[in-house]
Amino acid sequence: xxxxxxxxxxxxxxxxGKHQLKLTRQRELILSAFLRQEHITAEAMxxxxxxxxxxxxxxxxxxxLNLFCDAGLAQARHxxxxxxxxxxxxxxxxxxxxxxxCQKIVEFENEEIERLQEEVATKNGFTIKTHRLELYGLCSRxxx
Amino acid sequence: xxxxxxxxxxxxxxxxGKHQLKLTRQRELILSAFLRQEHITAEAMxxxxxxxxxxxxxxxxxxxLNLFCDAGLAQARHxxxxxxxxxxxxxxxxxxxxxxxCQKIVEFENEEIERLQEEVATKNGFTIKTHRLELYGLCSRxxx
DNA sequence: TATCATTTTGAGACAGCTTATCAATTTCAA
DNA sequence: TTGAAATTGATAAGCTGTCTCAAAATGATA
Numbered sequence: 001x002x003x004x005x006x007x008x009x010x011x012x013x014x015x016x017g018k019h020q021l022k023l024t025r026q027r028e029l030i031l032s033a034f035l036r037q038e039h040i041t042a043e044a045m046x047x048x049x050x051x052x053x054x055x056x057x058x059x060x061x062x063x064x065l066n067l068f069c070d071a072g073l074a075q076a077r078h079x080x081x082x083x084x085x086x087x088x089x090x091x092x093x094x095x096x097x098x099x100x101x102c103q104k105i106v107e108f109e110n111e112e113i114e115r116l117q118e119e120v121a122t123k124n125g126f127t128i129k130t131h132r133l134e135l136y137g138l139c140s141r142x143x144x
Numbered sequence: 145x146x147x148x149x150x151x152x153x154x155x156x157x158x159x160x161g162k163h164q165l166k167l168t169r170q171r172e173l174i175l176s177a178f179l180r181q182e183h184i185t186a187e188a189m190x191x192x193x194x195x196x197x198x199x200x201x202x203x204x205x206x207x208x209l210n211l212f213c214d215a216g217l218a219q220a221r222h223x224x225x226x227x228x229x230x231x232x233x234x235x236x237x238x239x240x241x242x243x244x245x246c247q248k249i250v251e252f253e254n255e256e257i258e259r260l261q262e263e264v265a266t267k268n269g270f271t272i273k274t275h276r277l278e279l280y281g282l283c284s285r286x287x288x
Numbered sequence: 289t290a291t292c293a294t295t296t297t298g299a300g301a302c303a304g305c306t307t308a309t310c311a312a313t314t315t316c317a318a
Numbered sequence: 319t320t321g322a323a324a325t326t327g328a329t330a331a332g333c334t335g336t337c338t339c340a341a342a343a344t345g346a347t348a
Contacts, residue, residue: 020323020324021324021325022314022315022316022323022324022325023315023316024314024315024324024325024326025314026325026326027325041305042305042306043305055326055327056326056327057326057327057328057329058306058327058328059306059307059308059326059327059328059329060325060326060327062305062306062307063307063325063326066307078222078223078224078225079222080222081222081304081305081334081335082304082305082306083305083306097264097265097268097270099270100219100220100273106268106270108264108268110260110264112260113257113260113261113264116254116256116257116260117257117277117279120241120252120254120257120279121241121279121281124241124250124252124283125283125284126241126243126250126279126281126282126283126284127281127282127287128279128280128281129244129280129281129282130280130281131277131278131279131280132276132277132278132280133261133275133276133277133278134275134276134277135261135264135265135270135272135275136219136221136272136273136274136275136276137265137270137271137272137273137274138270138271138273139268139269139270140269140270143271164294164295165295165296166294166295166296166343166344166345167344167345168295168296168297168343168344169343170296170297171296185334186334186335187334199297199298200297200298201297201298201299201300202298202299202335203297203298203299203300203335203336203337204296204297204298206334206335206336207296207297207336225305225306225333225334226333226334226335227334227335
């Protein structure tokens with residue numbers, strides 16, 4: 001476990017404590033691997049970790065990534081036929097511009113949009129934790 | 145076939161003609177049902193149409209909705225574990241404010257955010273067809 | 289209108305991704 | 319150290335969506 005991920009580890013432990021869940025070797029391992037990525041699928045992580053731990057089950061990875069979502073460390077995003085697990089902590093939140101023609105994904109950030117989101121939330125009495133913004137359309141190449 | 149959907153019917157016929165495809169009773173029926181919705185899943189449409197046409201196959205619905213996507217009348221969007229087929233012509237979309245405590249969903253629209261989205265898209269050479277914006281957090285009641 | 293090559297349909301088989309099951313193992317509070 | 323409770327790994331099962339293929343429908347042509 002890299003000592004650079006102390007904060008996330010703490011957040012996970014807090015979530016586990018609150019819900020009578022236990023800290024296991026696998027959860028530590030998967031957290032460590034997950035935090036190194038910006039986003040990853042369960043299948044990809046399965047193959048990635050198979051080298052260091054051949055007996056780590058795919059179901060455990062799915063369960064654990066979903067646990068991370070509950071704990072607020074990850075966010076699931078359904079794309080194509082698979083689920084991408086996004087690393088929330090990864091350098092600020094990025095939104096996506098998705099081409100429905102070639103499936104290309106462009107990431108972007110826009111402070112003004114974020115500010116307006118806060119405004120809408122406040123107006124409705126909400127406190128935002130995370131958000132998801134996806135714009136679907138055609139990129140310049142696919143438009144023709 | 146409602147006479148209010150002449151435009152879409154025309155667009156479909158044009159697409160069919162261009163690709164040596166045929167206009168069938170099923171395609172007309174599914175188009176008619178589809179245009180009445182803002183968005184729908186294949187499964188939902190299957191059950192909806194089962195009343196009027198019990199022998200309409202699920203595969204046909206999938207094929208036809210995908211055809212509508214090719215023809216530019218619909219757009220597929222992966223949500224949860226299912227695919228939502230959005231009615232392109234239906235432009236009043238709502239964004240969502242979702243409480244992670246009580247699951248309450250508040251719909252909102254914000255023109256300024258929409259405008260900024262267009263701006264971001266243009267800057268990246270994209271033409272937006274639809275988008276999805278979800279804000280996750282706690283409502284005033286759940287915050288305490 | 290009849291003909292007929294081509295496309296489409298319906299039903300179910302199949303495939304890919306994710307979750308459920310369950311016996312064995314591990315965790316952690318006492 | 320003990321033991322109730324949670325977790326794991328392996329795999330079965332479930333769900334969504336696509337493929338297959340024989341039968342039916344379409345529509346261009348005569």
